[in-house]
Amino acid sequence: MSCTAVILAAGKGVRMKSHLPKVVHKAAGKPLVAHVVDAVRAAGIEDIILVVGHGREHVQKIFAGQPVKFVVQEQQLGTGHALQQAQGAVDPDSTVLVLAGDTPLLRASTLQLLLEHHQKCQAHATVLTTFLDDPAGYGRVLRDEKGSFLRIVEDKDATPEEKQVKEINSGIYCFQAGKVFQALQQLQPLNAQGEYYLTDTLEILMAEGCRVEVVPAAEPEEIHGVNDRIQLAQAEKILRQRKNLELMRDGVTLIEPDTIIIDSDVTIGCDTIVWPFTLIQGKTSIGEACEIGPWTNINDSRIGHRVVIESSRVKEAEIGDDCTIGPYAYLRPGTVLLEHVKVGDFVEIKQSTVGVGSKIPHLSYVGDAIVGREVNIGAGTITCNYDGQRKHQTILEDQAFIGSNTNLVAPVRIGKASVTGAGSTITRDVPPNSLAVERADQRVVPWKKKHDH
Numbered sequence: 001m002s003c004t005a006v007i008l009a010a011g012k013g014v015r016m017k018s019h020l021p022k023v024v025h026k027a028a029g030k031p032l033v034a035h036v037v038d039a040v041r042a043a044g045i046e047d048i049i050l051v052v053g054h055g056r057e058h059v060q061k062i063f064a065g066q067p068v069k070f071v072v073q074e075q076q077l078g079t080g081h082a083l084q085q086a087q088g089a090v091d092p093d094s095t096v097l098v099l100a101g102d103t104p105l106l107r108a109s110t111l112q113l114l115l116e117h118h119q120k121c122q123a124h125a126t127v128l129t130t131f132l133d134d135p136a137g138y139g140r141v142l143r144d145e146k147g148s149f150l151r152i153v154e155d156k157d158a159t160p161e162e163k164q165v166k167e168i169n170s171g172i173y174c175f176q177a178g179k180v181f182q183a184l185q186q187l188q189p190l191n192a193q194g195e196y197y198l199t200d201t202l203e204i205l206m207a208e209g210c211r212v213e214v215v216p217a218a219e220p221e222e223i224h225g226v227n228d229r230i231q232l233a234q235a236e237k238i239l240r241q242r243k244n245l246e247l248m249r250d251g252v253t254l255i256e257p258d259t260i261i262i263d264s265d266v267t268i269g270c271d272t273i274v275w276p277f278t279l280i281q282g283k284t285s286i287g288e289a290c291e292i293g294p295w296t297n298i299n300d301s302r303i304g305h306r307v308v309i310e311s312s313r314v315k316e317a318e319i320g321d322d323c324t325i326g327p328y329a330y331l332r333p334g335t336v337l338l339e340h341v342k343v344g345d346f347v348e349i350k351q352s353t354v355g356v357g358s359k360i361p362h363l364s365y366v367g368d369a370i371v372g373r374e375v376n377i378g379a380g381t382i383t384c385n386y387d388g389q390r391k392h393q394t395i396l397e398d399q400a401f402i403g404s405n406t407n408l409v410a411p412v413r414i415g416k417a418s419v420t421g422a423g424s425t426i427t428r429d430v431p432p433n434s435l436a437v438e439r440a441d442q443r444v445v446p447w448k449k450k451h452d453h
């Protein structure tokens, strides 16, 4: 049986009090709706349709280049109306899995369970529910005296007795597509919010003699919906804990994990140790047997094996195997370090490639440079890459030795195995195997200090 997932993501999310649509807000470094799409994909469903509307360009941008289809809901008239927009894009003979874009804790295994139950029972509709101690805000699942499903009542429409019900609607369902699209046409917005409620289709289908199943989810936390910033923070906390546990299970040591923040899409190899107060974000990958932190922030970077990074900031950089970084280094976008590079304290590197075995141990700025193999850059060396209008390149060939406190005024090239004298301001190219010194002669004059104690 073919299956299409329809993710409802057109709402504004008024309770977020935001200029952005709710589903693009991030939890654990990933937009809420991307968590849902990933869970759907991990459950083996390839055909994914997103219903977008409010701020749709923001939602579409997240999935640029990905095999996800979009349908537009121009006016947000409710969840039923939202699903209706997908009718033309769904085969009426297929199973449609409907989800909300604001449930980032959902796991693929739960979706599989729901689909299996739906197919086994040959149901026309199956709704995923759960039991919450505090069900406030959710739709309640109403059952008759025998426990058979009756209907769902929204929080805003519920009577005080109905509000006591602890079983809630997750907002995740399977439907026989043809049936649900027929039922949607009969919806009436006769409720407190004046909306077309998707939940009402269950009652309509029952009245037509269709089979409606209810499956309670194993873990209530999975259906946690994010409607405001407090629920966003709760989701974030759970996702972070899950990620840390997953990494530890896979052989990564986290020292004081509660102080370590690692985004969902980060990968880390075994035997790597992460020290406290470290933040690893975005699409970062870290190899095996590294030591990261303490006090380190890395995002969207590729780090090799056996790399040590202490108290440093690394952003959109690539670091080869066996490099040592920090403490207090700042590696900015476009930094590429090949293997065995040492970058020490108070060094800033930007848009530069550094060759195998080179060292920049202290107090330097290296920008727009190509640094060869086994180059040594002395303390206080600065590439003067900017003339006020344009950026220029500095090239340091293999085995060059840059004396301390050299100013390299770009564009400039230091030849293979050449040396610059400490304190020189180098403005012209230096050929290979040469020494370039630019310094006034030292004067020595007789002198007596005025206050000599």
Ligand code: UD1
Residues within 6 Å of the ligand: 008, 009, 010, 011, 012, 013, 023, 051, 073, 075, 076, 077, 078, 079, 080, 081, 082, 100, 101, 102, 137, 138, 139, 140, 152, 154, 168, 169, 170, 171, 196, 197, 198, 199, 225, 227
């Ligand atoms: C919905 C359910 C409720 C359930 C809860 C679970 C209905 C009527 N209610 O309520 O029973 O307990 O989810 O989290 O379905 N959306 C659109 N277009 C619209 C309206 C909403 O695309 O016109 C999208 C939203 O972007 C969101 C999702 O549908 O991703 C759910 O909408 P939301 O307003 O959050 O519904 P709830 O009030 O939480």
Ligand code: CA
Residues within 6 Å of the ligand: 100, 102, 225, 226, 227
């Ligand atoms: Ca919701």
